[in-house]
Amino acid sequence: MAASLLLRRWCTTAAQSKGSRLDRLRNSRVGVWCRSLLSDYKEACRESLVGAWERPFKASVYLGLLGGAWACYATNPDDTSFESALLESANQLGLLSPWIRSGTSDGHVQSLVRLRNEGRLRYASLGVASLTYRADYDPTVSLYEAQCSFLSVPWAELPDRVLDVGFAGRWWVLDTKMKDYDINEEEFKHLPPALAATLPPSSQETEQNEKLHAESWKALVMDQEDIEPG
Numbered sequence: 001m002a003a004s005l006l007l008r009r010w011c012t013t014a015a016q017s018k019g020s021r022l023d024r025l026r027n028s029r030v031g032v033w034c035r036s037l038l039s040d041y042k043e044a045c046r047e048s049l050v051g052a053w054e055r056p057f058k059a060s061v062y063l064g065l066l067g068g069a070w071a072c073y074a075t076n077p078d079d080t081s082f083e084s085a086l087l088e089s090a091n092q093l094g095l096l097s098p099w100i101r102s103g104t105s106d107g108h109v110q111s112l113v114r115l116r117n118e119g120r121l122r123y124a125s126l127g128v129a130s131l132t133y134r135a136d137y138d139p140t141v142s143l144y145e146a147q148c149s150f151l152s153v154p155w156a157e158l159p160d161r162v163l164d165v166g167f168a169g170r171w172w173v174l175d176t177k178m179k180d181y182d183i184n185e186e187e188f189k190h191l192p193p194a195l196a197a198t199l200p201p202s203s204q205e206t207e208q209n210e211k212l213h214a215e216s217w218k219a220l221v222m223d224q225e226d227i228e229p230g
Contacts, residue, residue, distance in 0.1 A: 072128035077166035079123035082132055085171050086112050089178050096182055105181035108174075112163065121163075130166035133158060 089109050093101050115121050119138030124131045136153065137146035153161065164173040201209070 069128060072168060075169040076125065076128060077130055077169055077171060078125070079130075079132075081169075082123065082130075082164065082166065082171055082174075083116070085174055086116065089174060089181075092178070093181060099187075100182060100184055102181045102183055103186060105178050108177040112174075115163075128167075131158075131162055132164040132166070132171070133161040134163055135161075 086109065089105075090113055093106055093109055098106075112121070115134050119140065120135045122133050122135050124133065137143060139146065164171045166172075
């Protein structure tokens with residue numbers, strides 16, 4: 001009997017002390033600040049939902065911009081992807097004869113490879129896009145000009161040093177320079193004006209010519225009615 005009374009009194013005291021602790025925590029500065037913060041967030045969410053319901057076009061534009069920014073951030077290329085693209089471009093050009101490869105593509109890729117070997121390529125991420133630019137020195141060298149922070153390249157000169165722009169999973173300058181990398185422009189400088197102005201065949205015309213050429217090698221098949229008697 002005494003034990004049950006003692007247990008009941010202990011549970012009542014624990015519940016009262018627990019409730020008093022929660023009340024003190026709720027009424028403290030931290031508790032008041034948390035409640036006001038949650039109230040502000042709740043009111044902001046309610047106003048956002050009401051505004052989106054009243055102006056659906058404006059809300060769609062904002063959601064589209066946020067989705068586009070998130071997609072650009074998710075597909076933002078890094079320095080490893082640029083190095084991989086550079087090495088792949090160099091390998092593609094290396095498989096071609098110097099008389100066939102494009103001088104523009106070869107010169108651009110060779111300059112980037114030289115800067116990479118010298119340790120002068122730099123990478124900067126802007127969140128939704130990336131930049132690759134050149135520096136004057138390798139950061140590992142012991143020259144005073146390379147280690148002194150007061151002699152570093154100012155940000156005003158960065159636009160003149162940018163070599164490539166990464167956006168939406170691509171490095172646009174490198175892709176542009178590698179377009180028609182297997183066509184040597186120097187071969188067509190001495191053509192007559194009539195031939196120089198001639199446009200190359202399109203992919204559809206080339207495919208059609210290949211089909212006609214393949215069909216020309218097929219055996220001729222004649223029906224019985226096409227064979228004349230005698």
